[in-house]
Amino acid sequence: MLFPRNDCSVRSRLIMFFILQTAWDVVLCQLHYMIPEESKHGAFVGRIAQDLGLDISDINSRRLRIVSKDGKEYFQVNLQNGILFVNNMIDREELCPKINICIVQLEVIVDKPVQINHIDVEIEDVNDNYPVFPSNEFKLVIAESRLPGSRFPLEGASDADVGTNSITNYELSSNDFFAIDVQTYSQKSKSIQLVLKKALDREQISCHNLTLIAFDGGKPKLSGTTQLLITVQDVNDNAPAFDQLFYRANLLENAVKGTFVIKLNATDLDQGENSDIFYGFSNVVSQEVTSIFSIEQHTGIIRVVGEVDFEQTNMYEIEVDAIDKGQYSMAGHCKVLVNILDMNDNHPELTVTSLNVPVSEDSSPGTVVAVISVHDRDSGLNGKVNCHISKHIPFTIKSTLREYYSLTVDGPLDRERKSAYDIEITATDEGSPALSVTKAIQIEISDVNDNPPTFLQTSEIISIKENNPPGSHVYTVSASDSDINQNSFITYSLTESTLDGIPISSYISINPENGKLFALLSFDHEQVTYFQCLIKATDAGLPPLSSNLTLNVFIQDINDNAPTVLAPFSSSVSRVTEMVSRSAIEGQLVTKIKAIDADSGYNAWISYKFKDLAGNTPFAIGHQTGEITVTRSLTESDGDEHRISILLKDHGDPEMSAVVTLTILLVESVQDLPLERKNHGRKYEDISESNIYLIMSIFLISSIFLITLIIYTVLKWHKYTQEVNELRQNNICSSIAGSWTYTQQRQYKVCLSGVTPKNDLILFTPNYPQSSLQDENWNRGCLNSDSAGKPKQPHPDWRYSASLRAAMQSAVHVEGSAVLRQGPGGLEQQWPTVSSATPEPDGGEVSPPVGAGVNCNSWTFKYGPGNPKQPVPQIPPDFPENFIIPGSPAIISIRQDQPSAQDPPKSNNFITFGKKEETKKKKKKKKGSKNQEKGNNAADNSDQ
Known part of the structure; x- marks a missing residue:
C-alpha cells in the first residue's frame, strides 16, 4: 500500500x-x-x-x-x-x-x-534474512561433579532484519540435563545462559549434543540453529572391564612366529589417565604357555612366539589381566581358550598313467583318452580330492575307482575346426583353504576324410574368344579341401556329356592336377555360342569324396565376317540394275539394300555409304537403313545411266566391308518401268519395322475380335436353345381379332422333313386374355371365317418362289417375326426382311435371313412397290387335312390334337408341313421331282 x-x-x-x-x-x-x-x-x-x-x-x-x-x-x-x-x-x-x-x-x-x-x-523491510549464529557449534566442558543449577553463558544470534523481523526468541532441543534462560535488557540487549538441571554422569553420557534455535518475529517466522557440544569431564570411579569373561580362539598348526591369535579388548568408563589400560598374563599362567604365546600390553593382541603342533597339544588356556593407570589403580580379568586346528598343508598329487593320442575325429562319445591317478597325504576333507578340466571342450573327466579318474570324449570332434586341444586337469582337495594342483596335456585330433572338395561357387561363367588357337589355356578351376594329407589331394576331371552329339571332351580338356582348362579346337561363335560342362573334383581319401562345378562357357564373338548382301544384291549377281523415272520427286525411294553380318553385337552393325561418288549425283543412301532415295529433281543434264558403288561396313575392330555395284537407269515415264520395278520400292517399304508392328497389332485385334465373336455366338446359341425349349411348351391359337401371330418372343420354327407331320410348323399367339367364347372357338378350331360364318376363298395371286419350294424340301429354321395376319383381303403372309438401301424388286423375293444357325436355311420375303403384300389364301372349313402347296412337293396338314388317356387335354391347334403321302403314284412323284429341279434351276438363275 x-x-x-x-x-x-x-x-x-x-x-x-x-x-x-x-x-x-x-x-x-x-x-x-x-x-x-x-x-x-x-x-x-x-x-x-x-x-x-x-x-x-x-x-x-x-x-x-x-x-x-x-x-x-x-x-x-x-x-x-x-x-x-x-x-x-x-x-x-x-x-x-x-x-x-x-x-x-x-x-x-x-x-x-x-x-x-x-x-x-x-x-x-521484509523478513528475508534468517537468524545467524557466530558459529555452527559451541563446545563446552563441564565436570561430572558440577551441581544442578549451575549457569553457563552463551553467545546469541544476529538478524539483518529490523523491528519485528529481528530475533525475538530462543529454544533448546529437548533433553533431561540442560535448559536455556534468556534475559532481555533492551531491544538490542539480551543475555542467553545454559542452566544445568540434573547431575551429570560421564560414564552414562560423556557428551551432550544439543541444538539451540533462534526465531525472529516475521511472518512467516525464520530461524537459525547452532550445535552445543557439551563434554562431561571424568573422575576415576570405574575399574577396567573386558568385553567377555571367556574368549575362544582357533589356531592352525605350524603357525609361524608372530601369527595373530586373538585381540582382547577391555574398557574403562573413566577418562584420561583413569581410563588408560595395559594388558598382561596372570601370575597363574605356566611357563609353557608363555614360551608359545605373548600378549601386547597396549593392544591386548596375543601372538605366536613358539612352535604350535596339533599332534602334541590341541588346546591352551590363558589367564589375562587389564589394569588402569589411575591414582588408585583398578584391574579386570578374563580367560582365553586357544584350540589348535589341523591345517591342510599337503597339496594333492596328480599323475597321468595312460594317454592315448592322437584321437580320431570320428571317435564316438565315451572313448577313453587318458587315465589319471590322484593322492593327498592329508586326512578328512583335506585329503578328499576332486578333479575337473577346462570348460567348453568336447571332453569330460569322470571318477572311476578310488583315486582314479578317466578322461573321455564328450562331444563331436572336428579336426578342420580345431586340430588340437590343450587340456588343463586340476585336482583340488576339500580343505580350507583348498589346495590344488594343475597338469596340462595336449590331445591331437587325427584327420578322417569327412569333407569333400569345395568350389567357391557351384557355377561359374567364362568366355572364350572365337578363333582361339587349339591347345590354348582358357581357364583354371580351383577347389579346396579342409582335410589334410592324402584326404586333401584333389584331382580334376570332366564329367561325360555331349554337345550336338559330340563328347564335350573333344572341345576342352582339363589338367587333373592343377585344374587348368585347355581348348582342344578353335571355336567359332557363328557355330557354337554357348555350351556347358561339368567339372568334378575328387580327393584321394578312403572312400573318396567329390563335388561338381558347372562351367558355363560363352564363345565371345570377334569381327571375322564381312557383311553379306541379300537378294537381289547377292554376291552371285555381278551387276544390279534399277530404273527410275525422270519425273521422280525428291525423297522418292529408288531401292533398298539389305545386308546381314554373321557376327553379333557391334560386329554385326552395318552402315552404308557410297564409294567414290560424284559430287552432282542425284541420289543418297541412308547410313543405317541402306535406302537409296532421290535427293533432287532429275534434269536433262543427268545421264541416263548412273553406276554407283556402295560400301557396306560393320563396326567391328578391325572393320570389315563389302562393295555392291548398282546401276540406275533413268527413263522418261513411269509407264516405261516394268511392273515389278514400280512396286519394288513399295515392297521394301512394307517390310519395315513399323509394318511389322502394324501386322502384330492387326493380328492381336483380330484374335480379340475372333474370341469375342465365339463368346457372343455361344451366348446367343444358349439363349436361342432356352427360347426354343420355352416355345415347344406353348401352342398356336388365334386372337380375338382373328389374326394368326406368334408369342411375345416373336419367333417360330418351320421344320420340313420326312418324319411324321406332327410339329412341322409351330405358330404361337400373344398371351392376351380371352373370353369364354374365344376359348370355345379355340377348341373348335383356329381358322377364322368372315362375318357370315363362311370361310374365305384362297387368293389366286399367292405366289411362292422356286427358292421357297426348294427350302421346304429340307429342314428349314426361320428366325424373325413372320406373321400370318388377318388382312382386308384375307390372311396375309408377312415374312421378315433384310433391311437394304437398294430399291425393292417388283416381285416377291426370298433372301436368306441374318443370323441363321449352323446347318439351317432361313429365308425372308420382300415385297416390292409393284407387288404389295399378297394375301394368304383362306382355308375353307372343308379344306382337306393334308394339302399340297402349288408348285411344291410339300404337304400342308391342318389338324387338331386330340387328348389321349395319358396326356392332359390341350386346346392348341397346329398347321404342319410334311411330304406327300407315300400312297401317291410313282409317276406323279417323278413329275414333281422334275418340276422341283426346274424350280431349283430357275431359283439359282434368279439368285445369280
Whole structure:
C-alpha cells in the first residue's frame, strides 16, 4: 500500500512562485512513498505526475526526470502516464545495513518553468534474512561433579532484519540435563545462559549434543540453529572391564612366529589417565604357555612366539589381566581358550598313467583318452580330492575307482575346426583353504576324410574368344579341401556329356592336377555360342569324396565376317540394275539394300555409304537403313545411266566391308518401268519395322475380335436353345381379332422333313386374355371365317418362289417375326426382311435371313412397290387335312390334337408341313421331282 504525503501548502507555493518567478521557476515540495524491499522491476511506486499536479501531456514537453543523491537509478517515471516505478531491485540490508528506517531521497526536476521536487521513498523491510549464529557449534566442558543449577553463558544470534523481523526468541532441543534462560535488557540487549538441571554422569553420557534455535518475529517466522557440544569431564570411579569373561580362539598348526591369535579388548568408563589400560598374563599362567604365546600390553593382541603342533597339544588356556593407570589403580580379568586346528598343508598329487593320442575325429562319445591317478597325504576333507578340466571342450573327466579318474570324449570332434586341444586337469582337495594342483596335456585330433572338395561357387561363367588357337589355356578351376594329407589331394576331371552329339571332351580338356582348362579346337561363335560342362573334383581319401562345378562357357564373338548382301544384291549377281523415272520427286525411294553380318553385337552393325561418288549425283543412301532415295529433281543434264558403288561396313575392330555395284537407269515415264520395278520400292517399304508392328497389332485385334465373336455366338446359341425349349411348351391359337401371330418372343420354327407331320410348323399367339367364347372357338378350331360364318376363298395371286419350294424340301429354321395376319383381303403372309438401301424388286423375293444357325436355311420375303403384300389364301372349313402347296412337293396338314388317356387335354391347334403321302403314284412323284429341279434351276438363275 502506498502512502503519498504532501508537506507543502498551496499558500507556500504561491509565495515562492511570486518571489522566484523573475530568477527561475522553482517550486520546492516533498512527497513520501513506501515500497517493500526487493520489489521487482516495474513495480508501482506512486502517481508522481498526479501528486505533483502536473498534466500528463506536459511531462514530455517539460522534460521530467528523476535524480538520486547516490547517482543510482533505482526508480524511473513512465512518461506516458506519469507513474513512478521500480527500475532496479533494492535490497534494504545492502542499502541501509545499520539503519532501522531506510529512505531513498529523489529529486524530480521539470523544465519550462524549472521545478524541483523532493521525494522520499521509504524501503520497507521484509523478513528475508534468517537468524545467524557466530558459529555452527559451541563446545563446552563441564565436570561430572558440577551441581544442578549451575549457569553457563552463551553467545546469541544476529538478524539483518529490523523491528519485528529481528530475533525475538530462543529454544533448546529437548533433553533431561540442560535448559536455556534468556534475559532481555533492551531491544538490542539480551543475555542467553545454559542452566544445568540434573547431575551429570560421564560414564552414562560423556557428551551432550544439543541444538539451540533462534526465531525472529516475521511472518512467516525464520530461524537459525547452532550445535552445543557439551563434554562431561571424568573422575576415576570405574575399574577396567573386558568385553567377555571367556574368549575362544582357533589356531592352525605350524603357525609361524608372530601369527595373530586373538585381540582382547577391555574398557574403562573413566577418562584420561583413569581410563588408560595395559594388558598382561596372570601370575597363574605356566611357563609353557608363555614360551608359545605373548600378549601386547597396549593392544591386548596375543601372538605366536613358539612352535604350535596339533599332534602334541590341541588346546591352551590363558589367564589375562587389564589394569588402569589411575591414582588408585583398578584391574579386570578374563580367560582365553586357544584350540589348535589341523591345517591342510599337503597339496594333492596328480599323475597321468595312460594317454592315448592322437584321437580320431570320428571317435564316438565315451572313448577313453587318458587315465589319471590322484593322492593327498592329508586326512578328512583335506585329503578328499576332486578333479575337473577346462570348460567348453568336447571332453569330460569322470571318477572311476578310488583315486582314479578317466578322461573321455564328450562331444563331436572336428579336426578342420580345431586340430588340437590343450587340456588343463586340476585336482583340488576339500580343505580350507583348498589346495590344488594343475597338469596340462595336449590331445591331437587325427584327420578322417569327412569333407569333400569345395568350389567357391557351384557355377561359374567364362568366355572364350572365337578363333582361339587349339591347345590354348582358357581357364583354371580351383577347389579346396579342409582335410589334410592324402584326404586333401584333389584331382580334376570332366564329367561325360555331349554337345550336338559330340563328347564335350573333344572341345576342352582339363589338367587333373592343377585344374587348368585347355581348348582342344578353335571355336567359332557363328557355330557354337554357348555350351556347358561339368567339372568334378575328387580327393584321394578312403572312400573318396567329390563335388561338381558347372562351367558355363560363352564363345565371345570377334569381327571375322564381312557383311553379306541379300537378294537381289547377292554376291552371285555381278551387276544390279534399277530404273527410275525422270519425273521422280525428291525423297522418292529408288531401292533398298539389305545386308546381314554373321557376327553379333557391334560386329554385326552395318552402315552404308557410297564409294567414290560424284559430287552432282542425284541420289543418297541412308547410313543405317541402306535406302537409296532421290535427293533432287532429275534434269536433262543427268545421264541416263548412273553406276554407283556402295560400301557396306560393320563396326567391328578391325572393320570389315563389302562393295555392291548398282546401276540406275533413268527413263522418261513411269509407264516405261516394268511392273515389278514400280512396286519394288513399295515392297521394301512394307517390310519395315513399323509394318511389322502394324501386322502384330492387326493380328492381336483380330484374335480379340475372333474370341469375342465365339463368346457372343455361344451366348446367343444358349439363349436361342432356352427360347426354343420355352416355345415347344406353348401352342398356336388365334386372337380375338382373328389374326394368326406368334408369342411375345416373336419367333417360330418351320421344320420340313420326312418324319411324321406332327410339329412341322409351330405358330404361337400373344398371351392376351380371352373370353369364354374365344376359348370355345379355340377348341373348335383356329381358322377364322368372315362375318357370315363362311370361310374365305384362297387368293389366286399367292405366289411362292422356286427358292421357297426348294427350302421346304429340307429342314428349314426361320428366325424373325413372320406373321400370318388377318388382312382386308384375307390372311396375309408377312415374312421378315433384310433391311437394304437398294430399291425393292417388283416381285416377291426370298433372301436368306441374318443370323441363321449352323446347318439351317432361313429365308425372308420382300415385297416390292409393284407387288404389295399378297394375301394368304383362306382355308375353307372343308379344306382337306393334308394339302399340297402349288408348285411344291410339300404337304400342308391342318389338324387338331386330340387328348389321349395319358396326356392332359390341350386346346392348341397346329398347321404342319410334311411330304406327300407315300400312297401317291410313282409317276406323279417323278413329275414333281422334275418340276422341283426346274424350280431349283430357275431359283439359282434368279439368285445369280
